[in-house]
Amino acid sequence: MTALAWEERIQRGAHPVVYPAIRGLRRLGPVVRVPGIGVVVSDAATAREVLLDTDHFSKVGPGAPSELWTPVLGPSVLLNMEGSDHARLRRSLAGLFTPRAVRELVAVSVPEVLAGLPERLLAGERVDVVAETATTAGTVICAMTGLPPTDTAVGEAMTAAQSIVGLVRLHRRSLTPSQVRHARAVLARLSAPALDAYRSADPSTVPGRMRELGLSEEEAMGAVGAFVLTGTETIQSFVPRLVALAADTGWLDRLLAADPSTTEGAALRGRVVEEALRITAPTPVMLRSVRAPATVGGVRVRAGDRIVIATISCCRDAGPFDPAAPVDAAVRHLWFGAGPHFCLGMPLALAQVDAVLDALRPVADAGRAVAVVHRSVARGVLIPAYRSLVVEAA
Numbered sequence: 001m002t003a004l005a006w007e008e009r010i011q012r013g014a015h016p017v018v019y020p021a022i023r024g025l026r027r028l029g030p031v032v033r034v035p036g037i038g039v040v041v042s043d044a045a046t047a048r049e050v051l052l053d054t055d056h057f058s059k060v061g062p063g064a065p066s067e068l069w070t071p072v073l074g075p076s077v078l079l080n081m082e083g084s085d086h087a088r089l090r091r092s093l094a095g096l097f098t099p100r101a102v103r104e105l106v107a108v109s110v111p112e113v114l115a116g117l118p119e120r121l122l123a124g125e126r127v128d129v130v131a132e133t134a135t136t137a138g139t140v141i142c143a144m145t146g147l148p149p150t151d152t153a154v155g156e157a158m159t160a161a162q163s164i165v166g167l168v169r170l171h172r173r174s175l176t177p178s179q180v181r182h183a184r185a186v187l188a189r190l191s192a193p194a195l196d197a198y199r200s201a202d203p204s205t206v207p208g209r210m211r212e213l214g215l216s217e218e219e220a221m222g223a224v225g226a227f228v229l230t231g232t233e234t235i236q237s238f239v240p241r242l243v244a245l246a247a248d249t250g251w252l253d254r255l256l257a258a259d260p261s262t263t264e265g266a267a268l269r270g271r272v273v274e275e276a277l278r279i280t281a282p283t284p285v286m287l288r289s290v291r292a293p294a295t296v297g298g299v300r301v302r303a304g305d306r307i308v309i310a311t312i313s314c315c316r317d318a319g320p321f322d323p324a325a326p327v328d329a330a331v332r333h334l335w336f337g338a339g340p341h342f343c344l345g346m347p348l349a350l351a352q353v354d355a356v357l358d359a360l361r362p363v364a365d366a367g368r369a370v371a372v373v374h375r376s377v378a379r380g381v382l383i384p385a386y387r388s389l390v391v392e393a394a
């Protein structure tokens with residue numbers, strides 16, 4: 001089966017009805033109004049215009065992320081804020097995502113988790129990249145919340161994040177009262193150590209750093225919740241899909257052999273990762289609420305309408321997976337958004353991807369290839385993903 005055929009399976013496993021429907025809309029035009037869903041944008045340049053135009057389009061309002069997340073996380077967690085309050089909170093949080101800060105966070109939490117991975121592969125063991133990534137992402141959540149990363153804590157952190165994100169459906173604009181109760185209870189359990197870490201103001205913990213950066217207790221707990229929701233399933237989805245896509249297109253050997261400490265190695269790794277992000281677009285849609293009458297790609301919209309940016313169509317339609325091809329400027333980084341809400345966690349995401357690739361590199365250094373021997377797709381999840389991706393050293 002081809003690389004794209006596997007990607008189609010993953011998308012359909014997650015969204016058997018909505019995914020083909022959204023992809024089918026492209027035949028009707030780049031911007032199409034769909035009753036019950038919203039005004040769907042499938043074109044990268046138009047999507048970027050919407051994301052940059054905060055006078056007309058907002059993450060707060062009917063059909064926007066605020067309707068989903070404010071009842072769970074409270075009113076001030078970046079992804080449901082706009083304007084000067086949003087800009088101020090982002091500035092305060094910036095110190096957590098400098099290249100150095102994320103390198104340290106990942107260096108402290110992740111290497112132990114991935115230690116031994118190449119030896120296991122070289123000794124003939126088969127390894128599930130999905131399980132390894134889940135442990136990596138769960139360990140990072142533990143570091144964020146200030147929990148010691150025991151196996152139980154890591155597993156519980158992942159289950160908690162998945163059980164909240166999995167409540168969201170595109171055709172429902174908000175969570176039901178019982179879903180809100182469930183999500184709040186799960187997050188409260190997860191954030192309890194974060195609250196202790198914040199109160200004890202220990203700067204070696206992320207919540208302690210947040211206090212140092214001037215965040216109030218409420219803002220810090222909201223940020224922890226937002227990071228867990230935005231930064232867990234995306235990584236869990238992306239890393240195995242990167243490995244599979246690179247394997248299916250004949251790029252995996254070069255990707256794993258690339259030495260990121262050299263200019264060429266870093267450039268090659270960067271291009272393959274970017275191209276895989278473009279093809280997979282782990283956040284398949286972005287939502288906005290219309291604040292004031294406007295026109296989107298020739299379609300008139302009014303206040304209260306919902307805009308559904310089909311990131312997956314905008315990114316995927318720029319061509320087949322080809323790390324050697326030049327990047328289309330309209331599409332570049334759109335998988336991380338654009339404008340004031342551009343993914344705050346991008347450096348952390350890329351550092352986690354690097355950690356997994358670094359852990360696999362010794363297999364290439366030993367002159368062996370990493371081959372996919374078995375895989376299955378996840379069903380009924382919000383963020384399309386593999387359920388398992390088993391590899392071996394060939």
Ligand code: HEM
Pocket residue numbers: 078079080090226227228230231232234235238281282283286287334335336337338340341342343344345346348349
């Ligand atoms: C491959 C992994 C990831 C992808 C593809 C991704 C994608 C995105 C996208 C598309 C947005 C913008 C959504 C919009 O404008 O509606 C976003 C925002 C955000 N992301 Fe990521 N993300 C990833 C990983 C992470 C990680 C690891 C974190 C960790 C903390 C994170 C934290 C955030 C936050 C806090 C926001 C909200 C920013 C704001 O509203 O100002 N993301 N992400």
